[in-house]
Amino acid sequence: MVVPDPYETYLHGLKPGETPEVLTVAKESHALRSINGLVDNKEDVEGIIDPGSQIISMSEEFSANGEVRPVLGLVRNVPFQVFDIVLYLQIHVIRQAAYDILLGDHSTF
Template identity: 40%
Template structure:
């Protein structure tokens, strides 16, 4: 073995920052050597990172009477729900004895208004029947939670450009449909309530 190599191996306290022993052969890092000879070029990034934020995805549902609403896909929700405004626009009846305590993001608890059963909704070419919990004034028209995913055996495919499709299976007809998702829309059926101190208007006028 060369004397320089033997000297390096026998020096137990040799640190990485110390100069190599005389006569040692040093192999330069090829990337560092290239950048030294091409100072105007920056190394190309090899690491792909996520975006800071992306829009929540939704699909358009067609309800009775042809009324359309943006339905947010939320597999983290244990229920399917709609706003009171959408419920009133559809003229749906609901059972007020079935009430859930809904917890908002800030921890506040608000009771739901009731449950509307077997509401038909068309997505693409298939129709499914959902149990909607009615919420007084949420920041959405409708949310499709886990019961929707299980009923339709939904399969979501997300692409690198941020677009997304969802394939739904109709358990009643055995038909399937792939539906493109869209960025969520602001609620269109928010119920307009009178101001808290609005003057009473005589109904006889």
């Protein structure tokens, strides 16, 4: 299953000249949970589930696999396996993040 990036989908849906809303990466007071998954078929990682984030993101250090261009941006179709379910995530790369992967709630747009 390919999970689209909600912010990119939102931006493509804007009318010409329409100003996009500010992106929320995380809100302070939400309770966080975690889930373990296999990323890119090679690394077991704890993903933080944050309902206050509108995107999926990962730390720059964790993403050093050659798929990210020199400018931080969006890494496409990264396999994230939980048990026997594989999701292909669109992940924003964040410099100096305090987590490996943050799994945001896509229903906020």
